[in-house]
Amino acid sequence: MSDSRTDVExxxxxxxxxxxxxxxxxxxLWENPGFVLEPALAPAMxx
Amino acid sequence: MDEFxxxxxxxxxxxxxxxxxxxxxxxxxxxxxTWNGKHDLxxxxxxxxxxxxxxxxxxxxxHIKSNFGGGIVTFAFPWLFRTPKGIGLWxxxxxxxxxxxxxxxxxxxxxxxAHAPFTMNWRIEKRNTAAYFRANDPVCMxxxxxxxxxxxxxxxxxxxxxxxxxxxxYQAAARERNETVRRAVExxxxxxxxxxxRGNTRDESATWDGHRxxxxxxxxxxxxxxxx
Numbered sequence: 001m002s003d004s005r006t007d008v009e010x011x012x013x014x015x016x017x018x019x020x021x022x023x024x025x026x027x028x029l030w031e032n033p034g035f036v037l038e039p040a041l042a043p044a045m046x047x
Numbered sequence: 048m049d050e051f052x053x054x055x056x057x058x059x060x061x062x063x064x065x066x067x068x069x070x071x072x073x074x075x076x077x078x079x080x081t082w083n084g085k086h087d088l089x090x091x092x093x094x095x096x097x098x099x100x101x102x103x104x105x106x107x108x109x110h111i112k113s114n115f116g117g118g119i120v121t122f123a124f125p126w127l128f129r130t131p132k133g134i135g136l137w138x139x140x141x142x143x144x145x146x147x148x149x150x151x152x153x154x155x156x157x158x159x160x161a162h163a164p165f166t167m168n169w170r171i172e173k174r175n176t177a178a179y180f181r182a183n184d185p186v187c188m189x190x191x192x193x194x195x196x197x198x199x200x201x202x203x204x205x206x207x208x209x210x211x212x213x214x215x216x217y218q219a220a221a222r223e224r225n226e227t228v229r230r231a232v233e234x235x236x237x238x239x240x241x242x243x244x245r246g247n248t249r250d251e252s253a254t255w256d257g258h259r260x261x262x263x264x265x266x267x268x269x270x271x272x273x274x275x
Contacts, residue, residue: 022134024191026126026267029164033106034075035124039264040067040141040188 069190082118084174
């Protein structure tokens with residue numbers, strides 16, 4: 001397995017249980033022609 | 048959402064939370080897609096909206112392509128996703144975004160074990176009519192989802208009288224909502240009912256523990272060896 005990878009830490013604990021850190025990984029398979037992976041935008045709220 | 052009078056959807060917390068509930072994949076290039084109505088792969092025409100060097104266009108066409116026929120445009124992303132055991136990925140179009148003439152096809156993928164990447168697909172709806180995706184548009188939304196959740200639920204229908212406290216809370220909320228509507232109809236200054244937005248349960252002094260008004264998803268950190 002390649003070391004080339006992208007990590008994000010998430011929390012996936014059950015209610016009432018201590019939440020643990022869990023990984024959400026996007027392993028790079030091929031050269032990326034420019035796709036961007038990012039959190040969905042928080043929309044602006046006007047007041 | 049921006050086109051609505053007073054941008055009302057932004058005041059709807061469930062819509063706002065849904066809009067943030069996942070990670071986007073954004074396209075690096077704008078393009079149009081036109082389907083001639085035939086079901087073979089050649090029935091779909093993908094044209095980039097900017098002039099590209101031949102090798103650049105060739106690379107993009109490996110990732111944005113006609114792969115299934117039937118008016119489907121396919122995105123093949125360069126990643127293989129892995130989620131914790133029991134968590135899959137809901138692969139879908141961006142929440143509450145409408146693309147003219149293109150409808151996202153959703154899938155729920157067991158990314159806790161799958162060894163092959165998935166594709167994101169959109170169905171072109173009208174024949175001989177272009178659908179447009181602009182550069183940087185989100186073309187996919189990834190939402191982690193507990194795979195055992197749905198099977199574990201036991202749906203029931205009950206009379207509200209079996210939950211008297213909830214019934215009382217509902218009646219108070221209904222009175223407040225009716226008053227808000229009455230004031231609006233009478234031309235009085237219109238306020239927005241904010242109990243749900245604030246997470247108020249019974250009155251303004253009680254806030255639901257765990258109520259969210261926004262999500263704080265983390266970005267992906269690069270662990271590539273050449274990142275530093």
